Amino acid sequence: MLEAAQPEDSTSQPPRNIAIPPLWSRDHSFLTNITFLKVLLWLVLLGLFVELEFGLAYFVLSLFYWMYVGTRGPEERKEGEKSAYSVFNPGCEAIQGTLTAEQLERELLLRPMEGR
Template sequence: MLEAAQPGSSSAQPPRSAALPPPWDQSLLINVTFLKVLLWLVLLGLFVELEFGLAYFVLSLFYWMYVGTRGPEDKKKGEKSAYSVFNPGCEAIQGTLTAEQLERELQFRPLAGR
């Protein structure tokens, strides 16, 4: 009969996060990413030889910016936008510097309620 592992025992395993893929999936991702970077470097070398290296590099940057952005359909339910005007009630996310806070800090006034 198996006994339940106690929190302080050495047989207790940390909880596995659901967001992390299995280890074999990570190695595949690393290999694919490595191959993509290698292909990009080879193509960069080819375009440098053809004297179009700068154009290839700049177009690659634009492509990476396009791929790195996500569309509105990828937004999770309840997720707030970094731009408060897109949030319900223009609610700002935590850590946003507001004009009132900046004024207070520049004039060395204490926070309201403290």
């Protein structure tokens, strides 16, 4: 049988043993355990409220709570960070990538950009 000749590559090196840090550090597993316990408590309470025939109300109120907790207040904004809503920025300055009414009108009417 004919075997294909493998060219000897002098630059190739055997794979090194690279130390990979563990995926679950002590801090991460603690956070995960707390989150898991919160979800478990929510599910138990959901089951209780379903038995009391208030399951839908509990679920909807939970959604409102998660929306409230998930939003940041203006005091939590970092120094120099702009809001996505230009009316909350100094001088009503829009963030990069915002579609303005002038840009939309220019693109729909196929007008050239200003300054060109």
